[in-house]
Amino acid sequence: MATTTATITLSSADMMDNAISISNTATLTTADTATGLTETTGLARRKFASSSKVDLVTIDNTDIPTNKSTKIFIRNTNARDASKYVIILLNSQEIGRLYGGDWMFMPLLGGSGEDVEIDPSDTTETIIEYMVFHE
Amino acid sequence: MATTTATITLSSADILSDALSVSATSTLYKDASTSTGLDQVRMGRNEIATGTTFDLLDATAAGEDKSNWVYIVNKETDPTYYVLITMYDKGIGRLYSGDWMYIPWGQGYGGGTAAKDDIEIEAFNGTCTVEWACFHEGETLTTQAD
Numbered sequence: 001m002a003t004t005t006a007t008i009t010l011s012s013a014d015m016m017d018n019a020i021s022i023s024n025t026a027t028l029t030t031a032d033t034a035t036g037l038t039e040t041t042g043l044a045r046r047k048f049a050s051s052s053k054v055d056l057v058t059i060d061n062t063d064i065p066t067n068k069s070t071k072i073f074i075r076n077t078n079a080r081d082a083s084k085y086v087i088i089l090l091n092s093q094e095i096g097r098l099y100g101g102d103w104m105f106m107p108l109l110g111g112s113g114e115d116v117e118i119d120p121s122d123t124t125e126t127i128i129e130y131m132v133f134h135e
Numbered sequence: 136m137a138t139t140t141a142t143i144t145l146s147s148a149d150i151l152s153d154a155l156s157v158s159a160t161s162t163l164y165k166d167a168s169t170s171t172g173l174d175q176v177r178m179g180r181n182e183i184a185t186g187t188t189f190d191l192l193d194a195t196a197a198g199e200d201k202s203n204w205v206y207i208v209n210k211e212t213d214p215t216y217y218v219l220i221t222m223y224d225k226g227i228g229r230l231y232s233g234d235w236m237y238i239p240w241g242q243g244y245g246g247g248t249a250a251k252d253d254i255e256i257e258a259f260n261g262t263c264t265v266e267w268a269c270f271h272e273g274e275t276l277t278t279q280a281d
Contacts, residue, residue: 004147004155008237010206010268012139015176020139022268024208026234032215040150043157069231073145075159082167088239093225094252096203096239097166103159105143106236107220107228114226131145131157 001036004028004133006071006105030135031069041132045077048126053089053119057132059110066111070134074116075103077127084124089117100126108132137174139163139270141204141237165272166202173202178268180210183218183258192269194251198242201273205254208235210264218263221255230265240269 010022028037041057048054057072064070076086078100085097088104091114098104108114120126145157163173183189192205209218209230220227220236223243230236243252256265 002147002150004145004150006235007144007146008206008235009142010139010237010270011142012137015137015139015172015174015270020176022206024233024235026208028234029214029231031229031231032217034214036150038150040155042151043155067229070228071234073143073157080164080169082169087241090225090227093222094241094243095222095227096241097200098239099164102161102239103141103143104238106238107230107234109219109226109228111226133150 002038003036028071028133029069037069037133037135039134043129043131045127045129048118048120048128049123051120051122053117055115056118056128056130057116059114060112064110064134066109068110068135070108070110070132071105072108072116072130072132073105074098074128074130076100077129085121086126086128087119089119091115137172139173163204163270164202166200173270173272175272175274176268176270180264180266183256183263183265185258185262188221188255188257190253191256191267192254194242194244194253196244197273197275198271199244200241203240203242203269203271205240205269206235206237207265207267209233210266213261216261216263217259218265219257219259223252
């Protein structure tokens, strides 16, 4: 069994009168157990230079079965530009936009066809890093 | 202008042959901006009963395609208790005990109330306590009506 942790810290000293500081660490486990996830794609890096929607991660029931414990990390490594972003979708359902420098981390339900897709705002070369943890 | 940052650290000493350590930090800006930080936030803690899918966060027309960042954590400790996160009935994934997620939220409004990309939640195997935060822009309070 492997032990993998994901820690998040959200902080702001000046959004409100008092500081915001949210921090949590999750240990990534298999579904319904305390056993650590043991599989990962490793950190992958891909370049996109088209404004067409494409699959970032193709999901099928063999590699990433449905209703198990799966997590994905995605980061847009470009420098922030006010007009350039990528839309992250899950089987055509829009999740949201990642501008340069933004990252996200979320569970995946998995299942055949539930691909993680990316739709760049234009043809500017965009470098995306991602990593999937699964069972 | 407020400055809010989000940092993630992914680490493991034994999932690969070599140690894994990935870290990233982002600053939460308003949409289409490189310098103006988000300045609105909502936070909460809810007990989610089993058997019903609830709206945790309602999409609004004012929030559509704006900068909205959502954080949700399942505070339960029983590994069999999980919440299923959905968006407009599309299953996103399960948050098991101690799991958290952090995503941009496009708040697709679909031109009407029937097709909103609300963030929905349902608990399984037992009531789950969740904590959440939404850093956002675009919200205007509704006029008092009663």
